[in-house]
Amino acid sequence: MAEHVRLTVEGGVGVVRLDRPPVNALNRTVREELLQVAAEVTRRGDVRAVVVHGGPKAFAAGADVRELAALSGADMAAEARRISAGIGALASVPKPTVSALTGFALGGGLEIALSTDRRIAADTAKLGLPEILLGVIPGGGGTQRLTRLIGEAAALDLVYTGRFVDAEEALKLGLVDEVVPAEEVYDRAFAYAAQFENGPSLAYAAAKKAIKQDLEPGLDLESALFADLFTTEDRDIGMTSFLENGPGKAKFTGR
Numbered sequence: 187m188a189e190h191v192r193l194t195v196e197g198g199v200g201v202v203r204l205d206r207p208p209v210n211a212l213n214r215t216v217r218e219e220l221l222q223v224a225a226e227v228t229r230r231g232d233v234r235a236v237v238v239h240g241g242p243k244a245f246a247a248g249a250d251v252r253e254l255a256a257l258s259g260a261d262m263a264a265e266a267r268r269i270s271a272g273i274g275a276l277a278s279v280p281k282p283t284v285s286a287l288t289g290f291a292l293g294g295g296l297e298i299a300l301s302t303d304r305r306i307a308a309d310t311a312k313l314g315l316p317e318i319l320l321g322v323i324p325g326g327g328g329t330q331r332l333t334r335l336i337g338e339a340a341a342l343d344l345v346y347t348g349r350f351v352d353a354e355e356a357l358k359l360g361l362v363d364e365v366v367p368a369e370e371v372y373d374r375a376f377a378y379a380a381q382f383e384n385g386p387s388l389a390y391a392a393a394k395k396a397i398k399q400d401l402e403p404g405l406d407l408e409s410a411l412f413a414d415l416f417t418t419e420d421r422d423i424g425m426t427s428f429l430e431n432g433p434g435k436a437k438f439t440g441r
């Protein structure tokens with residue numbers, strides 16, 4: 187029985203709920219359950235489209251930093267590409283997928299949303315890739331999918347600074363596709379997905395395959411660079427500082 191990633195099917199829509207309070211921090215279990223749910227919604231003929239949502243405080247606040255901090259450079263070298271595949275599991279689902287973004291969508295959490303086809307954000311949502319504040323880079327496909335979505339300069343700005351953007355700026359950037367009042371975001375995402383439930387599923391799958399070009403080489407490079415950073419002093423400084431002092435207080439050495 188899935189613990190933190192639950193699937194229910196309503197009509198022809200598979201609804202995926204991320205549920206690991208308080209902020210849906212993504213750990214090993216979540217990654218494995220994401221892979222299982224992606225396989226199930228792919229396999230099930232009664233699922234014609236997918237909605238992913240989290241809780242009011244967070245869609246997902248990124249990787250569980252306690253778990254990441256415990257990983258050595260060798261661990262990450264062995265696991266990085268599997269981690270990325272777990273976060274990007276929804277990208278390969280051959281059906282329309284939509285994320286309903288509430289609260290914080292950060293790091294691996296935003297990378298999950300980036301692996302879906304559409305992002306509908308609450309007007310109170312905050313999005314970002316703050317991995318740099320931990321001394322690393324996005325390792326769940328964010329360097330590839332964000333750049334493809336909002337362009338190189340804007341992607342570099344968000345990755346270099348680790349800053350959060352509000353829903354209004356996210357819409358302007360093209361990071362999200364719609365912004366609605368927080369209390370409406372799930373219903374809007376569900377309605378968007380439900381329009382496909384009696385459509386030509388094979389054509390949707392073909393469209394997704396044609397439009398979402400193969401990102402494998404870039405994802406491989408990202409994973410290698412992400413893993414390399416797990417051998418640096420700045421990674422130790424960044425993650426220790428987060429666990430001891432909270433976000434954004436690390437004093438890096440550049441080594």
Ligand SMILES: CCCCCCCCCCCCC[C@H](O)CC(=O)SCCNC(=O)CCNC(=O)[C@H](O)C(C)(C)COP(=O)(O)OP(=O)(O)OC[C@H]1O[C@@H](n2cnc3c(N)ncnc32)[C@H](O)[C@@H]1OP(=O)(O)O
Binds near residue numbers: 208272
């Ligand atoms: C070897 C096998 C693989 C093992 C790992 C598999 C993992 C699968 C996913 C991996 C993805 C990797 C790639 C990805 O790019 C890397 C990342 O995502 S790095 C993390 C990025 N995210 C962040 O840096 C966000 C950090 N958090 C914050 O900025 C803030 O907490 C917040 C979310 C803005 C909320 O702020 P506040 O409202 O002020 O609340 P608090 O800060 O007090 O937080 C409440 C509570 O939650 C804890 N918490 C918050 N975020 C995380 C987190 N990311 N990991 C762990 N815990 C988190 C915070 O510590 C508080 O806990 P408490 O103090 O109450 O115990």
